[in-house]
Amino acid sequence: MVRAFFRTLVVAWCLGGATASLAGTVAGLYDAQYPVTEQSAQSLKQAAAAGLEEVFVRVSGRRDVREHPAIISALAAPEPFLTRYRYQRANSDQGEGLLVDMSFAPGQVNAVLQSAFLPVWSANRPEVIVWLVVDTAAGRNFVAAGADPRVEAELQAQAQRRGLALQFPLFDLVDAANLTTDQVWQMSIEDVKAASERYSPPYVLMGRASEFSTGQWVASWVLLSEDGYSRLDSQGQNSEEMLSPVVDLIADIQGRRYAAVAGGQRSGNTLIHIGGVDNFSEYAHLLSYMEGLAMVEHANAVWLDGAELVMELVLKDDVEKVRRYLALDGRLREVQNASGAITPMAVQSYYLWQGRK
Structure with missing residues (x-):
């Protein structure tokens, strides 16, 4: 079970005084994959409901969107939202399994959200530069620059779940001169800010994570943006449980800032x-x-x-x-x-x- 908490510190800060911001285009906003045990109508309906719920959360930027009556109604009959689906075999830690790969109609999804006065968040989303050091049996290394590739893959999967535009540094000679794993491990905000200036990102995520011999993970995070910074501690029995809270935190913050609500109070x-x-x-x-x-x-x-x-x-x-x-x-x-x-x-x-x- 994951236990996570954060506190937001209202500290005005602009990344290196940069005037330019970066947006990334998130692919597959209206796509989802879900495991099934068989190719039956009932299994497809259950998978489509789960996939459509994920799409509603991703497009709205809100985890609580599923509590709205309009969303509940759509999830009860998800098949009309499907534009494509196909079954495929996939390998996992548990062996080979069956997945259904689905695409949902953007117009129908957006229409449900807008009719319920819920947000719609476009595919162009602010990039998040990630400086993450993991401490495993192999030592301390940056993710995407020598650390366990399973953590990078899981982080990308979690980002896809919420529609985040994650980017990793180049980890070239310039980055090596600007920032060390020890500086990130000490959670040195000033050092990370300085190393991130060359990327001029709207958001910077710095983190340190430790894996125990039992497979359990614990992590500490700092999210930096022009609005200040937020701290988060997370833990889990695996990397998915450890990473999902910080991904949810970032998506919640960005969604409130960029997702549009039809008929908002100050629209016009x-x-x-x-x-x-x-x-x-x-x-x-x-x-x-x-x-x-x-x-x-x-x-x-x-x-x-x-x-x-x-x-x-x-x-x-x-x-x-x-x-x-x-x-x-x-x-x-x-x-x-x-x-x-x-x-x-x-x-x-x-x-x-x-x-x-």
Whole structure:
């Protein structure tokens, strides 16, 4: 059984003063795998319900989403949400088993969440750089740089469960000069912050974990972000139980910050000025990009003058979430009205289109 606790410290901190943030695209948001004992309709229904519940949690960013009546109703009849499924054999510590690999309809999943006024979190999510040292019979090593590959694989599996964009350092000569396993083991926040500056990540996870001869794990974690830092201690009978609490903590924090709720209390319309849109192709791409954001219901250009335009956004949620996401993604960079652009309407903020990625 896992026992975990954390306390959030309100300490203002920006990673190395970096102005750029990184977003990663999480694949498979609407996919799930689940073990089954047989290829029957009943087994498929049970697997689909479990997989759909995982997808609802991953897309909403909320673990408690399953308690909502709309989610309970969907899980009672999950088959209409399936767009694809196939059975496959897979090997595990328990031997060969049978899995059903499933994909669920994004539109239907999002519609259920939105109709219940629950969050929807898009696939572009803030990257988390991981500095994790594990102490095993082989000694102390960084995960992804010589440590037990089982821990790395389990961490990636847990990240997929909640839809996190985890990244590991390069562990090249620069990293070796900037940070040692001993510094991470001592949980030196300043050293980890300094070593992470070259990556300019929105989030940094540092941790130390020990495996006992019984197979039990204990770990300590610090999550760093521009909002401050959070501490977490976890333990478990295996690496899965040890890792799942910290993954849940990160996903809960990010979900509250970036997931959009349709009909949020501060939703409405806002006007933004965008420069650097040099041709119709870029304009079409910009419009498609804006309307693809989970927190934007509709985007429409209401004023054009050369490479500059004013866009009206009909929002599903708080305008601040839009600003956070745009800063994270980097395709629209917020700027001052340095060009002295004059528009026939009052705009809330100014951006420069950085083009396609």
